[in-house]
Amino acid sequence: MTDRLPNLWPLWLRAAWQKRMWINSAPCWTNSVEEIMDEFLLGLFTLSLGGSVLVLAIMGLSRLTRSRYAARWRCVVWLLLCLRLAVPLVFTFPHTTPVQIPAPALDRPVAATAPPSSQPLPTLPEEAQDQTQSLSIAQVLCVVWAVGVGGVFLWSVGSHLRLRRYLKRWSIPVSDQVICNRYHAQAQRCNANRVPPLVHCPGLQVPMLAGVVHPVLMLPEHVEANQMLDYALLHELIHYRRKDICLKVVAIWAAAIHWFNPLVWLMVRQVEQDMELACDEAALTVLPPQEHRAYGETILRAAAQKASH
Template sequence: STSEPSPAPSGSNRPAQPAASSSPAEPEAGAAPDLSLSLSQLIFGLWLLGAAAVLIWNLLSHLRFCRYLNRWASPVRDADILALYNALGDQLGLDRRPRLLSCPGLAVPMLAGLFRPALLLPENPPAGDALRFSLLHELTHFRRRDIFRKTLALWVRVLHWFNPLVWLTARTMDRDIELSCDESALKHLPPAEHAAYGRTILSAVSALTGAGRPQSVSISDSDF
């Protein structure tokens, strides 16, 4: 007689397989952590370092200039200069005007301060038409709010410090602001005085080139 084949062992009788662990293996005790940085992290860190350097350099220059003004600047007391200053302010239609201060060490008149602007005169200011043209130029800057444009250009340089085209554009923008200011100022002068105004501005540029222009754009409210 033939014998029937024995049935295959059921699944319940098979040896159990060890379950695969779904959690990642824990690092061995004492293993050094992975400190490697991705390329994007390295680029961001480099950009942040450069932006901080440009910003800190400008802040330190500004704070040094503010300390100098706080120590040496004083209100202008000369009645003739004050009368000329107020007359030019009226001519430009300025209801609010920057403080008029005298400060030793300046080569030419200049406008400084973003939130508390001041028009600074050298200790020995120019006389006659040269003073009138200089005050007209700086008050025109104030009227046009050019100092805000220059501050914006500063922040663009901070954020795009790595791009030489941005620095070139900012320099071109600064030149265009000055030319536009001169064009606006000349509208308040008769044509016969345009040449004398131009000579005054060129003389101021020459003085700044020789002395080195201080940082005059304030990016924070200062006490001066």
């Protein structure tokens, strides 16, 4: 009788009943916070391990194919890897458990339920309560990881803010017309439509491009308008045109996410080296061949001065 009873109902009532049964049998998300932490840590370590393998593979292939492929292509590969490492998410569907709720028996008498008892509920022993309140290994690892990420981000943001505050207080716009003319001439040489502001900065030894949102090209306080300055300006303007600062920011972001992995920090160092090589390659393409040697000597001298300070 109960099996055939729904067939005797009106059409709209049977449709409503079927809809209710479909909703009751829908998947129920049963992942707890601890399970989510376990999955996140597993995905993070898996991503970091895979990234380490790719870092070693790219570095090995770059040594074998250095003469065949330019450094700018390695920068593209580094950018793709950094973007993947910077997003520590594993795109998987959570585990679902279907819950089946049987249909109520309409012709069966409903059993009388006993009134609720006034007896107190049993309590867990103190040792069991301490175990339930203690942190799991996944929670401890997540806290340690978050502290490390926050430390790297605070260090990076703090360094940037200190530099901006230093520039705001001590930098002086370049007023020498000869230097300004040389600056715009190098911008035309490398096809830079827009140029960053040019300022003098006391305590600086070599020209340097700094800033993420509003880049500034900084010059030493006392600088001579000669060919060496032209090469240094050309080098920094190519960095500005290539948006190398964006690649460096993404690499540092990936290093902050994977701060526990030394190979990721090695990747950041390799990214900086390949950015410099790509910039030098671009500079040599716009310079005449007779100036290549002088440009190389200027860059090596600037690198030595930067390393000594």
